[in-house]
Amino acid sequence: MTENILESLAKNVANMEDSNHPPVHLWSPEHCGEINIVIQHDGSWMHDGGLIKREALVRLFSSVLWLEDSQHYLKTPAEKLSITVETTPFLITQMAVKDAGTEQQKILFTSSYGDTVLLGSEHPLHLDKNIIQDQEVPLVMVRYGMMGRLARSVFESVVELGEFVESDKGDYLKVLSDGVVFELS
Structure with missing residues (x-):
């Protein structure tokens, strides 16, 4: 039965236009159950206890991730299936910087699924x-209220870009991106 659900999800998503993200916010299917998929802390996807090895399938499913009432789902126009997420659905594994050290500095994060977000007002960074x-844990907003956890190496790069500030309220790290200053204490 779960293999049929996986095949159905893959067909529904595969028939969509080839774009970065399907318009899951426009879809309103009824919740039709759960599927034994777990996104583990390290970003790997498991189904019925086994690792999903096909990267294309993981990217496909990650494109239809949805968060509603603190529950994560795989959502298509026809189905909404709850899944389990151990920590966060996204793992930020890469970082790029444009105009480093200037007022125009922009920090770009990329998830293990290929999502790229610009650290700024729409994609804020905070410690949780x-x-x-x-x-x-350093988190950045990715999409639809879902967070991405920065891999240790990525966060270390953020720290190198930042400036440590001592204040009477306590010490904090000041990071600038896209005109927004983030204070991480």
Whole structure:
């Protein structure tokens, strides 16, 4: 049965226009159950306990990720199936910087699925202590309210770009991108 659901999802999504992201925000299917898919902390996708090895299938499914009432779904025009996400649905694995060290500096993040976001007002960066117990986790908004967790190497690069500021409120890291200053304490 779950193989039929996977095939159906793949067909529904494959028939869409070839674009960065399907318009999942325009679709209103009824919740039709759950599928035993888990997005693990390391960004790998599991189905019925086995690793989904086909990168094209993972990218396809990641393009129809949806968050609603704190639950993650795979959503097509015809189906909405709940899935499990261990920490965040996106893992930010790459970073690029344009105009580094200037007022026009722009930081671009890319997820392991190929999503690219410009750190700024639409895609803010913050530290969250609720994702992993007793750890501050750097998160950036990716899409539809879903967050991407910065890989350690990416966050280290952000720290190198930032400026440490000492203040009476406490020390923090100041990072500039797309005209927005982020204060990470």
